[in-house]
Amino acid sequence: MVLRAGLLGLGVMGSNHARVLASLQGVDFVGVYDPSPTVPERVHDRPVVRELDQLLELGIDYAVVAAPTTFHLEMGTRLAEAGIHALIEKPVASTAEDSRTLRDLFAAKGLIGGVGHIERYNPALQAARERIAQGMLGEIYQIATRRQGPFPGRIADVGVIKDLATHDIDLTAWVAQQDYVSVNARTAHRSGREHEDMVLAVGTLSGGTITSHVVNWLTPFKERVTIITGENGVLVADTLTADLTYYENGRIQVAWDPGEFRGVSEGNMTRFALDRKEPMLAEHEAFRDSVLAGEARGIVTFADGTRVVETAEQLALDGFTRRL
Known part of the structure; x- marks a missing residue:
């Protein structure tokens, strides 16, 4: 099975995630969401869209969130409501309360949530x-x-x-x-x-x-x-x-x-x-395998990430x- 993946955010970390996603075995990297007018229209020959709905319409199984921390709760919630698994850059959210909200939401919907504690x-x-x-x-x-x-x-x-x-x-x-x-x-x-x-x-x-x-x-x-x-x-x-x-x-x-x-x-x-x-490649492989298995396997879970923020x-x- 080939998973379809999207990326939210094309800053420094987002660019690194895009590089890994573009060549990750078993994954079809379909596009990027970033509203900034300074980012290019295509990255690794994938489209960059300016609205999150446009990325969701491309049809994705999971997303990597590399946007500023203040947007993690909003973006994570949108993804969960759409039934999309998410790997969110650390910290999982701006506050412990927001982290617990995402943890509980993904658990309730049976979705895989991972945090980018790459170390x-x-x-x-x-x-x-x-x-x-x-x-x-x-x-x-x-x-x-x-x-x-x-x-x-x-x-x-x-x-x-x-x-x-x-x-x-x-x-x-x-x-x-x-x-x-x-x-x-x-x-x-x-x-x-x-x-x-x-x-x-x-x-x-x-x-x-x-x-x-x-x-x-x-x-x-x-x-x-x-x-x-x-x-x-x-x-x-x-x-x-x-x-x-x-x-x-x-x-x-x-x-x-x-x-x-x-x-x-x-x-x-x-x-x-x-x-x-490369640590980021190992991180992506572990998250891909967790999504395929339907359970966390070697990833930093939202529960782990929440304890860190607390x-x-x-x-x-x-x-x-x-x-x-």
């Missing part, structure tokens, strides 16, 4: 999760992430928490296979924009793992690092290069007095060879400075 498909993080499940690290003590870089011109409707930190919220819970039970944060507004552009966050997961996240739009270089510390050593995932490195605790016996602090020593280091499939809102709520 789950990064080879380094997928390999890290697999090795954690195999027991390589033993008990997970801490997960620390750093996601820093210059301000992206594509973002105007949300702050750094919902744009970038949602990646770290999702990947941290997913890699550890634990839920957040508490979070605290501090935010800053340094660039004169309405929304926060820096956040430092800490949290605790359901299995006792503690987390920390450094996220901002004000660093003149890009950094995307996840450091997972366990009882046997540390996994370091660089998602810019899709590299995964294991730093093993030393096996040399160290004598200590019962009352002294017990630490670790430096051991072997291993850099793993990974199959580096956690992000708690960070934003907590992210103020108390004056002593």
